Amino acid sequence: MDLVVKNLHGTQELGKKLAHCCSDLQSSCIIYLIGDLGAGKTTLAQSFIGYFGFDKVKSPTYTLVESYQNDIVDIHHFDCYRLSDPEELEYIGIREYLKPNSLQLIEWPELGKGAIATADLSIKISGNGEARIINVTSQTETGKLILECAIG
Secondary structure: OEEEEOOHHHHHHHHHHHHHHHOOOOOOEEEEEEEOOOOOHHHHHHHHHHOOOOOOOOOOOOOOEEEEEOOOOEEEEEEOOOOOOOHHHHHOOHHHHOOOOEEEEEEOHHHHOOOOOOOOEEEEEEOOOOOEEEEEEEOOHHHHHHHHHHHO
16 A cells, blocks of 8 residues: 655654554554655654653664553564664564564664564655655555554
């Protein structure tokens, strides 16, 4: 599915809509966020995480992972941009973050190839200026359910 968003607000709205669609999942979910620097990956992730009531959402660029947990959700936001080797993800125990009912948002997943699990949903963001083209594809049954909810 390809979407065209005309501004930052459109990217934020998509993040909230996807979060809503993930809010009733009974399984874990992995979402890849793909795109160039400045494309809007972190913006989408921040609005996704904010949907669940978290006010302070920061980019995990330097920490590699930021976790957000409350009574409703368990979210782990990864940014693989600064990885020098995918094995670094093993050192932080990436597999331990994948628990039932947890959500993983992974920016720059191609840099963690071999260490991260397959995505349920891949979101590729491209474009320049204000407008963005956002391509959302599902790789699993869980991903299909999220996508159907988001476009329905």
